[in-house]
Amino acid sequence: MASPPLVSSPHAAPRPLWTFHGGLHLPDEKALSSGVPLATAPLSPLLVIPLQQHIGAPAKPLVGVGDRVGKGQLIGEAQGAMSATVHAPSSGTVVAIEERPVPHASGLSAPCILIETDGRDAWAELPPPLGPRPDPEALRERIRWAGIVGLGGAAFPSSVKLRVPAGQRIHTLILNGAECEPYITCDDRLMRDRPGRILAGARLLRDLLQAEACLIAVEDNKPEAIAALRQALAAGEDLGGIELVVIPTLYPSGGEKQLIRVLTGKEVPSRGIPAQLGILCQNIATAAAIADAAEEGKPLISRIVTLTGRALGQPRNLEVALGTPIKDLLALAGGLGSGLRQLLIGGPMMGFACDDLGMPVTKGVNCLLALSAAEAPDPGPALACIRCGACAEACPASLLPQQLYWHARARDLDQARAYHLFDCIECGCCAVVCPSHIPLVQYYRFAKTECLAQEREKRQAEHARQRHEAKTARLERLEEERKANLRKKKEALAEKPAPARASAPARASASAPAAAPPTPLPDASAPADTAPVLPAGGGAGSGAGEPGAPSGTVTALAGTPGTPDTPGTPTADTPALDPKKAAIAAALQRAAEKKAALARQGQAPKNTEDLTPAQRRQVEAAEARRRELQAAESASSGREQP
Numbered sequence: 001m002a003s004p005p006l007v008s009s010p011h012a013a014p015r016p017l018w019t020f021h022g023g024l025h026l027p028d029e030k031a032l033s034s035g036v037p038l039a040t041a042p043l044s045p046l047l048v049i050p051l052q053q054h055i056g057a058p059a060k061p062l063v064g065v066g067d068r069v070g071k072g073q074l075i076g077e078a079q080g081a082m083s084a085t086v087h088a089p090s091s092g093t094v095v096a097i098e099e100r101p102v103p104h105a106s107g108l109s110a111p112c113i114l115i116e117t118d119g120r121d122a123w124a125e126l127p128p129p130l131g132p133r134p135d136p137e138a139l140r141e142r143i144r145w146a147g148i149v150g151l152g153g154a155a156f157p158s159s160v161k162l163r164v165p166a167g168q169r170i171h172t173l174i175l176n177g178a179e180c181e182p183y184i185t186c187d188d189r190l191m192r193d194r195p196g197r198i199l200a201g202a203r204l205l206r207d208l209l210q211a212e213a214c215l216i217a218v219e220d221n222k223p224e225a226i227a228a229l230r231q232a233l234a235a236g237e238d239l240g241g242i243e244l245v246v247i248p249t250l251y252p253s254g255g256e257k258q259l260i261r262v263l264t265g266k267e268v269p270s271r272g273i274p275a276q277l278g279i280l281c282q283n284i285a286t287a288a289a290i291a292d293a294a295e296e297g298k299p300l301i302s303r304i305v306t307l308t309g310r311a312l313g314q315p316r317n318l319e320v321a322l323g324t325p326i327k328d329l330l331a332l333a334g335g336l337g338s339g340l341r342q343l344l345i346g347g348p349m350m351g352f353a354c355d356d357l358g359m360p361v362t363k364g365v366n367c368l369l370a371l372s373a374a375e376a377p378d379p380g381p382a383l384a385c386i387r388c389g390a391c392a393e394a395c396p397a398s399l400l401p402q403q404l405y406w407h408a409r410a411r412d413l414d415q416a417r418a419y420h421l422f423d424c425i426e427c428g429c430c431a432v433v434c435p436s437h438i439p440l441v442q443y444y445r446f447a448k449t450e451c452l453a454q455e456r457e458k459r460q461a462e463h464a465r466q467r468h469e470a471k472t473a474r475l476e477r478l479e480e481e482r483k484a485n486l487r488k489k490k491e492a493l494a495e496k497p498a499p500a501r502a503s504a505p506a507r508a509s510a511s512a513p514a515a516a517p518p519t520p521l522p523d524a525s526a527p528a529d530t531a532p533v534l535p536a537g538g539g540a541g542s543g544a545g546e547p548g549a550p551s552g553t554v555t556a557l558a559g560t561p562g563t564p565d566t567p568g569t570p571t572a573d574t575p576a577l578d579p580k581k582a583a584i585a586a587a588l589q590r591a592a593e594k595k596a597a598l599a600r601q602g603q604a605p606k607n608t609e610d611l612t613p614a615q616r617r618q619v620e621a622a623e624a625r626r627r628e629l630q631a632a633e634s635a636s637s638g639r640e641q642p
């Protein structure tokens, strides 16, 4: 593909241009809509705002049903690195948050916020202007806040694209005004009607990226747009390095890789990005939206949509509030005629069928194309591939569409990948030239979807595996820690001296009712064979030999002198018992000793030993009253006796 420059642009400072492989000269059909000046569509009574109008994760809703919102209010926050915010396109009330059909080739539904407009179109409070030379980080943050995405149709979040990978530098900024697809004229009208906004965006982006050159590329089939930009460039200030480059009309020169090739002669590597070459591309409408956000604090809440095709009453371009239902827009362009054969979202080459007129306009919708039967004749059934090779000659990505088709049809996804499936830009050139009318792009889209699903499943499986391994490792670590702690405790206990047994007299005095503490303490001076060795682990006051000592340290529970060891009571000769049982036995032992001591003193146990003096006085007073009552009763019964 390396080739010398073929043509030169006709502007003041000629610049060499290159060409790319393949491509097609198509009837442009742009005159259908480009001649009508840009107008603003009236507000619809109900706006349907999808939370995902961009590549990446859907936004998270920040409002609930019944909330009132102002125009430009943030209603959906970006989630994750690859996402974009969503704002209310007009003032009104949130009436529902629900799944609705959205414009996407998959035809699937997605969560949407439904706003009933109040007709006042009243702005919410907006952030202040950033000034003529904003701080780069402040400008990036403003672009992120404003929810700006690529308006050429890709809807890639601009704040992500403008974050240049570390170690890379952007020397050339390209603003894409090629608009190469037939019928579509929204960029053409923007360049004609608002060239100043595009140049303001170009200036901001040039400064943000510190780019040496900013090239605004426009196909030579848009003379009015070229003239308007030239005039604005001549009249504008601070536009150093910004250059208008007119390029030959050839579909798909508006493709990012193809445009870079045309302007610089460089090839973006397979599955690579332009930043690797020091180049960054943005659509001209994206640049204008960035200027609106930076200079006026306006988020992205509207876009220009081309309404065209011979089955439409009045083709034109309208600036439309995002969320406007497609049926409302079609009515503003004269409505669909009876000769309608196909309604497409997008152009005839890369668009997809619109099968629900309730679907809303989103950030990525640049065109509604109502084709008549004459414009879209029935191609008839697909025939067998005759291996003519016309598709390969037309492919602007230098792929082998025929081989890709075989592998996609056979679901041989590995082979499809090997044939660079993901370098296919779905331009449709191969399908247009195919004499067998094979819907080649549909096969490629299907294969890409399958590949992405496979990759997602692989990622999920890998994620689940990593989580399982992390959990297993954590449990093993905890078990190791538990064992180590246990080991340390045992070692610490082994180092402490064994508790000595208390002597029998000491035990007897300890069990005396008045002086006895709640539990006897071991007497270290007592002979080991008579000391009361109580179950360990019961803590201080429980009668244990050593607070905190494990049950394994209990060696014996001494029997009362003169009484045989009770069955099940461990002694020095018997193995250690269960600590609880030993504690109970010790308590019983103490109670028995106390009772015996009281009996020897001729007293019945009153269980008043542990009372406070005040409690004792209360008990004694009660006893006195009881004795008086008994005496009175005795006297009375004596009088009545015969």
Ligand code: SF4
Binding pocket: 384, 385, 386, 387, 388, 389, 390, 391, 392, 401, 402, 405, 430, 433, 434, 435, 436, 437, 438
């Ligand atoms: S253009 Fe169609 S028929 Fe010809 S090789 Fe390609 S797929 Fe086959």
Ligand code: SF4
Binding pocket: 391, 394, 395, 396, 397, 398, 399, 400, 401, 404, 423, 424, 425, 426, 427, 428, 429, 430, 431, 440, 441, 444
């Ligand atoms: S659709 Fe893909 S394979 Fe076909 S011409 Fe375009 S880039 Fe090549």
